[in-house]
Amino acid sequence: xxxxxxxxxxxxxxxxxxxxxxxxxxPGVTVLLGPNGAGKSTLLSLGSGAVCPRSGKIKVGTLxxxxxGDRARFRAKVGWVPQQLDVIPSFTVREQTAxxxxxxxxxxxxxxxxxxxxxxxxxLTAKLNRKxxxxxxxxxxxxxxxxxxxxxxEVLLLDEPTAGLDAAQRSVFRELILNLRESSTIVIATHxxxxxxxxxxxxxxxxxxxxxxxxxxxxxxxxxxxxAGNANAAELAYRTLTEAEE
Ligand SMILES: Nc1ncnc2c1ncn2[C@@H]1O[C@H](COP(=O)(O)OP(=O)(O)OP(=O)(O)O)[C@@H](O)[C@H]1O
Numbered sequence: 001x002x003x004x005x006x007x008x009x010x011x012x013x014x015x016x017x018x019x020x021x022x023x024x025x026x027p028g029v030t031v032l033l034g035p036n037g038a039g040k041s042t043l044l045s046l047g048s049g050a051v052c053p054r055s056g057k058i059k060v061g062t063l064x065x066x067x068x069g070d071r072a073r074f075r076a077k078v079g080w081v082p083q084q085l086d087v088i089p090s091f092t093v094r095e096q097t098a099x100x101x102x103x104x105x106x107x108x109x110x111x112x113x114x115x116x117x118x119x120x121x122x123x124l125t126a127k128l129n130r131k132x133x134x135x136x137x138x139x140x141x142x143x144x145x146x147x148x149x150x151x152x153x154e155v156l157l158l159d160e161p162t163a164g165l166d167a168a169q170r171s172v173f174r175e176l177i178l179n180l181r182e183s184s185t186i187v188i189a190t191h192x193x194x195x196x197x198x199x200x201x202x203x204x205x206x207x208x209x210x211x212x213x214x215x216x217x218x219x220x221x222x223x224x225x226x227x228a229g230n231a232n233a234a235e236l237a238y239r240t241l242t243e244a245e246e
Pocket of ligand 1: 011017034035036037038039040041042043
């Protein structure tokens with residue numbers, strides 16, 4: 001579980017994007033919704049340990065990302081797939097994934113073994129020796145997840161993982177998340193509300209750095225009222241909620 005305790009964060013000297021946020025994320029799949037600029041990516045980047053809050057604590061178990069001595073072990077517990085995943089142009093999928101494991105503390109030999117196992121889990125074994133830079137958008141995001149699995153991350157933070165994917169790739173991605181949900185805490189920031197119904201255990205809706213909804217997904221879908229069983233229920237529920245906030 002990833003715990004935010006009274007976290008405040010702002011970019012440089014600007015006013016805070018998040019102010020006094022406390023939330024426990026996990027177990028299961030949490031889907032994070034909200035309009036552009038709501039603070040979803042900021043929350044995930046803080047959760048990854050890549051950036052530090054101005055105040056508050058961010059913890060996985062007893063490890064606190066704000067404590068210098070904990071930071072490396074904290075980061076090893078969290079896999080983060082940002083919207084823009086950087087790859088080393090000359091590296092293969094296997095090398096890129098093994099590098100991620102090694103950077104998070106695995107030994108050299110463990111990194112190769114764990115990388116191959118993780119690549120198999122995300123269904124990319126056929127691409128093992130291809131250049132990571134040659135992967136499609138959906139394959140690249142699956143490789144990002146493999147990087148987290150290769151260092152046995154307990155928490156996976158996925159930022160807009162299905163943006164720009166075609167229907168077939170989105171379906172591959174959904175299957176993957178369903179396979180991983182038992183073993184990892186997964187937090188997905190997305191605008192694709194239709195992916196929700198099958199994926200989410202819990203839904204959080206953010207606006208202006210605040211949580212305007214946080215509950216189990218069935219409660220969220222029930223906001224769609226009479227249309228709660230409808231294929232577009234998630235979209236309707238989201239619209240009902242955000243229009244009420246305006
Ligand atoms: N690197 C940055 N420097 C300065 N301000 C930033 C930076 N990144 C984000 N912001 C600001 O922080 C706020 C929250 O942005 P964030 O990217 O977290 O929102 P989001 O909900 O993920 O949006 P989107 O759905 O567009 O990805 C916005 O006002 C944004 O302009």
